[in-house]
Structures are given as structure tokens and as C-alpha cells.
Amino acid sequence: MSNHDVAGQKNMKGVAVSSGIIIGKAHLVDRTKTKILYKYLINDEEINSEVERFENALLTTEQQLVRLKNGMPEHVKEHSFILDSHLMILKDSMLKDSTIKRILDEKINVEWALKKSIVAIRQNFEQIDDDYISNRINDVEYVTERIFRNLSGKDQRGLDTINQRVIIVAHDLSPADTTELNVDRVKGFITNVGGRTSHTAIMAQALDIPAVVGLEAITAQVSEGDILIVDGSTGNVIINPDDNTILFYEKKKFQHEEYKSNIARVSHLPAESIDGHRISITANIEFLEEVAAVKSHGGKGIGLYRTEFLYLRSKGIPDEEELFEDYREVAEIIAPNPVTIRTLDLGGDKFVSKIEMATEMNPALGLRGIRLCLKLPDIFKSQLRAILRASAYGNIQLMFPMISGLQEILDAEQIMKEVKDELDHNNIEYDHDIKTGIMIEVPSAVTMAETFAQYVDFFSIGTNDLIQYALAIDRINEHMAFMYQPFHPAIIKMIKHVVDSAKKTGISVSLCGEMAGDPLCLPLLIGLGIDELSMNSSAIPLSKRVIRSLSIKDARSDLKHVITLGTSREVRTYLLDRMKALLPELVEKGYLHGM
Numbered sequence: 001m002s003n004h005d006v007a008g009q010k011n012m013k014g015v016a017v018s019s020g021i022i023i024g025k026a027h028l029v030d031r032t033k034t035k036i037l038y039k040y041l042i043n044d045e046e047i048n049s050e051v052e053r054f055e056n057a058l059l060t061t062e063q064q065l066v067r068l069k070n071g072m073p074e075h076v077k078e079h080s081f082i083l084d085s086h087l088m089i090l091k092d093s094m095l096k097d098s099t100i101k102r103i104l105d106e107k108i109n110v111e112w113a114l115k116k117s118i119v120a121i122r123q124n125f126e127q128i129d130d131d132y133i134s135n136r137i138n139d140v141e142y143v144t145e146r147i148f149r150n151l152s153g154k155d156q157r158g159l160d161t162i163n164q165r166v167i168i169v170a171h172d173l174s175p176a177d178t179t180e181l182n183v184d185r186v187k188g189f190i191t192n193v194g195g196r197t198s199h200t201a202i203m204a205q206a207l208d209i210p211a212v213v214g215l216e217a218i219t220a221q222v223s224e225g226d227i228l229i230v231d232g233s234t235g236n237v238i239i240n241p242d243d244n245t246i247l248f249y250e251k252k253k254f255q256h257e258e259y260k261s262n263i264a265r266v267s268h269l270p271a272e273s274i275d276g277h278r279i280s281i282t283a284n285i286e287f288l289e290e291v292a293a294v295k296s297h298g299g300k301g302i303g304l305y306r307t308e309f310l311y312l313r314s315k316g317i318p319d320e321e322e323l324f325e326d327y328r329e330v331a332e333i334i335a336p337n338p339v340t341i342r343t344l345d346l347g348g349d350k351f352v353s354k355i356e357m358a359t360e361m362n363p364a365l366g367l368r369g370i371r372l373c374l375k376l377p378d379i380f381k382s383q384l385r386a387i388l389r390a391s392a393y394g395n396i397q398l399m400f401p402m403i404s405g406l407q408e409i410l411d412a413e414q415i416m417k418e419v420k421d422e423l424d425h426n427n428i429e430y431d432h433d434i435k436t437g438i439m440i441e442v443p444s445a446v447t448m449a450e451t452f453a454q455y456v457d458f459f460s461i462g463t464n465d466l467i468q469y470a471l472a473i474d475r476i477n478e479h480m481a482f483m484y485q486p487f488h489p490a491i492i493k494m495i496k497h498v499v500d501s502a503k504k505t506g507i508s509v510s511l512c513g514e515m516a517g518d519p520l521c522l523p524l525l526i527g528l529g530i531d532e533l534s535m536n537s538s539a540i541p542l543s544k545r546v547i548r549s550l551s552i553k554d555a556r557s558d559l560k561h562v563i564t565l566g567t568s569r570e571v572r573t574y575l576l577d578r579m580k581a582l583l584p585e586l587v588e589k590g591y592l593h594g595m
């Protein structure tokens with residue numbers, strides 16, 4: 001976003017996404033595609049060495065795939081057939097022999113010859129009138145991307161092989177990449193791209209490692225082994241800091257940790273305002289392993305279980321039994337408090353290679369969330385069966401993401417009814433009164449909130465997407481981060497409309513976007529009348545501290561003023577001034593990034 005140099009050290013600023021300070025060595029990883037392919041002619045004497053270069057790259061690729069296959073954890077071994085098919089592609093004559101033939105006949109470099117082979121393979125695949133087979137082109141491209149990387153000598157190691165305590169510097173990490181991070185080794189990460197509510201950022205918070213994204217060209221500024229300071233609360237990144245800067249940040253790190261542990265001591269107290277208004281603070285989780293942190297941070301249940309990460313981690317589609325065991329365990333540990341399980345929200349920035357999806361120009365506007373589930377009822381039903389079966393073991397609620405119209409609610413309910421009938425037929429136990437809600441995260445759902453409230457048991461407002469769709473701002477685009485404004489008056493009015501609609505019908509309403517855990521947003525959300533705030537576990541202690549310092553009476557009267565303001569900046573300034581008066585230490589310590 002911006003940078004300036006101070007006496008040898010470089011200061012950069014990006015988007016702060018996961019708080020905490022780390023000082024450590026940089027480790028550069030390349031998670032980008034090999035982009036530049038060039039053509040050049042070779043002479044007769046070079047032909048043999050060009051073929052040899054190709055054969056060496058094939059051999060290295062084969063060794064890597066075999067290594068990956070042998071190293072697969074037990075619970076995903078059943079998916080090793082994917083790697084078998086990749087190994088077969090490597091040996092396929094359409095790929096291997098035809099590329100060598102092109103090198104020999106056309107006297108061109110191997111990269112160009114290989115590219116031509118892929119074009120030919122793609123044309124052949126496109127003629128096949130079978131979606132499954134024609135989609136196998138993705139596997140061919142995956143394998144050839146590896147070959148290209150091996151030809152270019154780029155680093156192929158997975159993030160799970162990192163064996164030193166380092167700070168990862170990458171162009172981008174996908175949500176799937178972050179599932180591979182070994183938190184004992186990786187101290188934090190910084191990336192060129194990304195925004196505050198991208199799922200990669202959300203994963204950093206879940207793993208509780210500091211991270212700064214959207215640094216635009218950090219991979220070009222940092223060299224392997226450089227010393228870095230990453231401040232995940234302010235977005236500051238310092239490359240090769242001088243001694244004074246290191247001392248300053250060591251002190252800040254110490255103070256940050258001390259403050260955190262002071263707040264943590266009171267995190268088990270209820271989230272109650274000074275004038276007795278209580279709200280429920282629950283947690284967002286992505287994995288079963290996070291449940292212990294929910295409890296230790298003082299969460300009263302789980303307001304959002306993002307189930308797609310189990311699918312990302314498995315690199316495939318987990319079966320019903322695996323899902324059931326996972327959901328049951330979460331429900332049992334959290335009982336009697338509720339666990340709100342959100343059905344699959346794949347698409348957008350989260351993809352599973354086993355579910356074939358056409359390449360979309362705008363994935364966020366494409367086959368995502370409930371749309372994908374309704375299109376793939378077998379996958380949807382298997383998840384619903386697992387959730388319903390697990391509901392016999394605790395207090396489970398179910399929630400559908402990305403609802404944009406009533407028809408989707410009706411269709412999802414119809415599928416749910418079919419699943420319940422099957423369970424009844426087979427005498428399988430489940431909670432017959434299970435509460436079913438929807439996420440309100442598409443502007444059309446806001447407009448329709450009064451109608452939707454008649455059909456569901458609760459709403460959960462997903463502001464990460466609501467802001468993206470209402471303001472037409474890509475939530476993962478670092479260039480647009482400055483316009484991603486939770487305090488935009490349109491967003492505040494939308495939330496108000498949803499809360500009022502829910503209250504009118506008597507259903508409960510929670511909010512589970514990143515706004516929920518932002519201290520500066522809290523007075524606003526409480527003034528708006530939200531019943532439950534669901535946030536990353538690590539944000540719970542500080543949020544409770546803020547709520548326990550404010551009064552509902554003031555929050556409501558502040559809201560009356562805020563609702564009259566015309567710009568996001570005015571709203572932010574007003575709330576910031578109020579917070580300075582209420583909890584000055586939050587402002588001093590830089591805890592108010594204010595999204």
C-alpha cells in the first residue's frame with residue numbers, strides 16, 4: 001500500500017488482518033503460476049540437451065508426485081487415486097512423445113513444445129461429449145504446471161515442509177494453502193494480495209498467527225533470510241530493521257502480550273453492558289481443533305462453523321461418516337451451548353479440486369454457497385444427513401449461506417425434508433426441532449428480510465460478503481481495500497433493516513462477519529439491537545472488555561446520531577472519538593484498526 005525507507009530499513013504498510021507482533025526471518029515461497037512462457041528456436045546441437053531437459057523435468061515431477069502420494073496422511077489416503085492419475089498423465093504419449101516430437105521436428109524450446117501439446121490435448125478433450133472426461137483437462141494442466149515449474153527451477157515444496165521458524169512471504173496464499181501451514185514453524189505471513197475479510201486472512205486469525213496482506217510488491221522487496229518485523233495489528237512491516245526499531249517492537253510485543261493476558265483473565269465474565277444489557281458472544285470456527293480455544297477465550301457457543309475447510313483440508317469430498325464424527329464432536333464439546341453449522345459455502349475464493357467447476361470470470365458472483373449445493377444435491381444431502389445425525393448429540397443449529405431469494409430457502413427446505421424423511425424411515429435419531437436459519441449477506445436478502453423472517457428461525461448477518469456485494473468491492477482485492485467500508489451509511493441502514501425485520505417477526509438475529517470482532521464496531525452493533533455477535537475466538541476477550549465498558553443507553557443514542565451521517569469517514573470519526581473517551585488505552589495501543 002505504501003512504503004518509505006528509514007536509514008537502511010524499509011517500512012511497508014499493508015492491510016492488518018491478524019493481530020500480534022513477530023520478529024523473524026523471511027522465507028519466500030512462490031505460490032503463483034509460472035506465467036511467462038516464451039518461444040525460441042534451437043539449433044541441431046541443442047536438440048538432445050533440450051530433450052534431456054524435458055526428460056529430467058518429467059523425472060523430477062514423477063518423484064515429487066510419488067513423494068506426495070507416499071506422504072499422504074492416513075485419513076486422506078483414499079484420495080491417492082488422484083495422484084495415480086497424475087502419474088499416468090506424465091507417461092501419456094499425447095503429452096510426452098508429442099512434446100519430444102515437436103522439439104525434434106520444429107526445433108523449438110521445450111516450454112513452447114509442451115505448451116503446443118497442451119493446446120492439442122485441450123482441443124481433443126473439448127470434443128468429448130462427457131463432462132467428467134472433458135473436465136480431466138484440469139488434471140493435465142495441474143501436471144504440466146508442475147513440469148513448467150521444474151523446467152524453470154521454481155521452488156516446488158509444499159508449505160507443510162517448512163522446517164524452520166520463519167515468516168512466510170508470498171504473492172498470495174489460498175485458503176487451501178493456509179490449511180497446510182505448520183503453526184509450530186510458521187510465525188506469521190505477509191502477502192502481496194488480499195484484503196481484510198479474505199478467507200486467507202480469516203484463517204490467519206483462526207491459527208492465531210500475525211499476518212499482513214495487500215502489501216502489493218512485498219515479494220520483490222524482501223530477500224530470503226531478511227529480518228522482518230510484522231505488526232499484525234497496524235499492518236506495518238519493516239524489512240531489515242535497525243537496532244532501535246527492533247527494541248521498540250520487542251517492547252511493543254511484550255506490552256501487547258501483557259495486555260492480552262490481562263484481558264483474557266476476565267474473558268469468562270458475561271458480555272453485559274454497564275446498564276445490564278446482555279448479548280451473546282459466540283465464535284467462528286473453521287476446524288474442530290479450534291473448539292478448545294472457543295472455550296478458553298470465553299465463547300458461549302459457536303455462531304458460525306465454516307464447514308468448507310474440512311473439504312479443503314481433505315482435498316476432496318469427505319464422506320458422511322467423517323463429517324458426522326466431526327460435527328458430533330464439536331456439538332458434544334460445546335453442549336449445552338449451541339453450535340451453528342453453516343452448510344457448504346464453496347466457490348468465491350474457496351475451491352476443492354474434486355468438485356469440478358467451470359472457470360468463472362467472477363467467482364464471487366458465480367456458483368457459490370447454496371447455489372452450488374442445490375446444483376449438487378448428493379453432496380448437499382450427505383452434509384445435511386451428517387449435521388442432522390450429529391444434532392442428536394448436542395445443541396446444533398443449521399444455517400444456509402448466500403441466500404438471495406425465497407426460492408432458494410424453499411428448495412433447501414425441500415431437500416432437508418427429504419433427508420429427514422430418509423432418517424425417519426431408517427429410525428435414525430436427530431433433533432426434530434433443529435433450528436434452521438439463513439445468512440443475510442446478499443443485498444436482495446436484506447430487502448426481502450421481512451418475508452424471509454416468516455420462513456426461518458434466525459438470521460445471521462454476514463457483513464464480509466454483504467459489504468462486498470452492496471458496495472461492489474471485491475473483498476480480496478488489495479487495491480480496493482480502502483473502499484471496503486463497514487461504516488458506509490448504506491451498510492448501517494441495511495443492518496438496521498435486517499434487525500428490525502427480525503424483531504418484528506420475533507426471530508433472533510446475529511452478526512458473524514469480521515465487523516463483529518472489531519472493537520470500534522461494537523457500540524454500533526449493540527445500539528442496532530443485534531442479539532449475538534460471532535467472531536474469531538481470539539477477538540472474544542477484547543470484545544467483552546469493550547461491551548462491559550459501554551452502556552446500551554449511550555449506544556442507542558449514538559446510533560440515532562450515526563444514522564444521520566452521510567459518509568463512512570464521519571461515522572468512523574464519531575465512533576473513534578467516543579471510543580477514545582470510553583477506552584483510551586485501545587486507541588493508544590493501536591487496537592482500533594476500525595477495519
Ligand code: PEP
Nearest residue numbers: 441462463464465512513
Ligand atoms: C460473511 O460473509 O460475513 C461471513 C461470515 O461468511 P464468510 O466470511 O465465510 O463468507
Ligand code: MG
Nearest residue numbers: 441462464465
Ligand atoms: Mg459470507
